[in-house]
Amino acid sequence: MKEDIEKILIKEDEIKAKTEAIGQRMTHEYKDRFPLVIGVLKGAMPFMADLTRAIHAHLEIDFMDVSSYGNQMVSSGEVKIEKDLDSSVKDRDIIIVEDIIDSGLTLSYLVSLFHHRQANSVKIVTLLDKPEGRKADIVPDIVGFTVPDEFVVGYGLDYAERYRNLPYIGILKPEIYRGS
Ligand SMILES: O=P(O)(O)OC[C@H]1O[C@H](OP(=O)(O)OP(=O)(O)O)[C@H](O)[C@@H]1O
Numbered sequence: 001m002k003e004d005i006e007k008i009l010i011k012e013d014e015i016k017a018k019t020e021a022i023g024q025r026m027t028h029e030y031k032d033r034f035p036l037v038i039g040v041l042k043g044a045m046p047f048m049a050d051l052t053r054a055i056h057a058h059l060e061i062d063f064m065d066v067s068s069y070g071n072q073m074v075s076s077g078e079v080k081i082e083k084d085l086d087s088s089v090k091d092r093d094i095i096i097v098e099d100i101i102d103s104g105l106t107l108s109y110l111v112s113l114f115h116h117r118q119a120n121s122v123k124i125v126t127l128l129d130k131p132e133g134r135k136a137d138i139v140p141d142i143v144g145f146t147v148p149d150e151f152v153v154g155y156g157l158d159y160a161e162r163y164r165n166l167p168y169i170g171i172l173k174p175e176i177y178r179g180s
């Protein structure tokens, strides 16, 4: 698996330190507000697990799974709900947790959906932001790291469902997705 990585962009200990710092900030912002923290499956799974444990305040956890039509590397913008929330977002303070915002199309859909369902507030926390990929007008409230316009994998992020279990964020060797 390691041999498919061209370069490590963000090391495991950097992710850990950043997650702790974001958690500390959110502990202050959300104490006494009982937010509903929503992880977007599957990519957000590791960040969601580590971040929620770094927030030292009462919160509720839920997950949503959406898929966008498109190929493995480019999304089309059309979003389908694969798994909806168990809880109602009405009048709740929502925190959406993402691994990466690229085109912004997934989040643009989710933010509109939660507003439509009458959430009290909707904030976005993402481990990675790739602003050069943006097609929708989405600005995250908290960003861990800004990444260049390259296909990244690890710590939840996949290519063809692989590499999610790498503990760091890396750039995949182009020959892997070119299939040579
Ligand atoms: O800003 P965008 O261009 O919409 O891309 C970001 C989204 O794409 C990835 O998920 P994907 O749909 O690949 O599902 P996965 O999390 O199961 O890999 C990622 O986890 C984000 O949810």
Ligand code: HPA
Binding pocket: 100, 102, 103, 150, 151, 152, 153, 157, 158, 159
């Ligand atoms: O760079 C990326 N890597 C993995 N999944 C993604 N989904 C959007 N952008 C990416």
Ligand SMILES: [Mg+2]
Binding pocket: 043, 157, 158
């Ligand atoms: Mg993916």
